[in-house]
Amino acid sequence: xxxxxxxxxxxxxxxxxxxxxxxxxxxxxxxxxxxxxxxxxxxxxxxxxxxxxxxxxxxxxxxxxxxxxxxxxxxxxxxxxxxxxxxxxxxxxxxxxxxxxxxxxxxxxxxxxxxxxxxxxxxxxxxxxxxxxxxxxxxxxxxxxxxxxxxxxxxxxxxxxxxxxxxxxxxxxxxxxxxxxxxxxxxxxxxxxxxxxxxxxxxxxxxxxxxxxxxxxxxxxxxxxxxxxxxxxxxxxxxxxxxxxxxxxxxxxxxxxxxxxxxxxxxxxxxxxxxxxxxxxxxxxxxxxxxxxxxxxxxxxxxxxxxxxxxxxxxxxxxxxxxxxxxxxxxxxxxxxxxxxxxxxxxxxxxxxxxxxx
Numbered sequence: 001x002x003x004x005x006x007x008x009x010x011x012x013x014x015x016x017x018x019x020x021x022x023x024x025x026x027x028x029x030x031x032x033x034x035x036x037x038x039x040x041x042x043x044x045x046x047x048x049x050x051x052x053x054x055x056x057x058x059x060x061x062x063x064x065x066x067x068x069x070x071x072x073x074x075x076x077x078x079x080x081x082x083x084x085x086x087x088x089x090x091x092x093x094x095x096x097x098x099x100x101x102x103x104x105x106x107x108x109x110x111x112x113x114x115x116x117x118x119x120x121x122x123x124x125x126x127x128x129x130x131x132x133x134x135x136x137x138x139x140x141x142x143x144x145x146x147x148x149x150x151x152x153x154x155x156x157x158x159x160x161x162x163x164x165x166x167x168x169x170x171x172x173x174x175x176x177x178x179x180x181x182x183x184x185x186x187x188x189x190x191x192x193x194x195x196x197x198x199x200x201x202x203x204x205x206x207x208x209x210x211x212x213x214x215x216x217x218x219x220x221x222x223x224x225x226x227x228x229x230x231x232x233x234x235x236x237x238x239x240x241x242x243x244x245x246x247x248x249x250x251x252x253x254x255x256x257x258x259x260x261x262x263x264x265x266x267x268x269x270x271x272x273x274x275x276x277x278x279x280x281x282x283x284x285x286x287x288x289x290x291x292x293x294x295x296x297x298x299x300x301x302x303x304x305x306x307x308x309x310x311x312x313x314x315x316x317x318x319x320x321x322x323x324x325x326x327x328x329x330x331x332x333x334x335x336x337x338x339x340x341x342x343x344x345x346x347x348x349x350x351x352x353x354x355x356x357x358x
Contacts, residue, residue, distance in 0.1 A: 017104070040166055101138055109141070117145075147358075153339055173213075179210070197357060276325040
């Protein structure tokens, strides 16, 4: 019933009502989270870090309408966890949110399983963080239903798609449109999507009424002119703008489908030089239980023609090799999965990155 009341009675507010944020980061990812918050809202100075902060957040902190959370999560778990070394303290807890959330709050959570919907009976009759936010008046919750990945420093994967979502909300998009735009922006960031990129694109979901506009769109000055009001007194500008917006989204999606490469599993061996780099990186990262997979990058035919034909030969020879492993953690801690992704061209590695489960 609370979700239906939110959908029926929601109120669109000015951007100024959303400029103060509540940002929580695991200590190991504080540089990445600070970069996200600075890019999104101008500063990471208000960010809190676990440990030592949390989980007893004040009403003042929780009363801010933008929440950005970059911590660990676990399946069927009503808590998010910080990290420093082998310490994984509770950073955010569903039971501590009860009746402290301000109506209209919008949340983006990078955490693994941050948007998992589970039976409270699986966790001592405690509903998850996402369910608690929505029950107590939040307008929208954007998070992952499974393991999510991102770098320890810099921005990528979960960092990017969560930041893009909040940015579009703050710019006046409906919650549903904000998700679509975030996915488009994420996909447009790459020449091709590797396995982790594809996973990120589909695993982050919106829990909300997608039609809600949390923030007013910043209209042009002419919208206040008498001639404008007379021309659109029947509200046809709203319908027309919506039509144009949908046309633009369809165009972007169509162009991505025609031009963006994506991976397909292959039985090809990992080139010896690439395998050595992957193994060395895994050893340096102290990974266990290693699994290796190889993929070829497949581009649509349209992406190999015209002005892009000069890239056709190198694109056909592009491969992605992944090494997946676990880091040893204390008993009872959320699992830590690390994936190392190597992109190769004609058997020679041209790109390498390491991504950590959130």
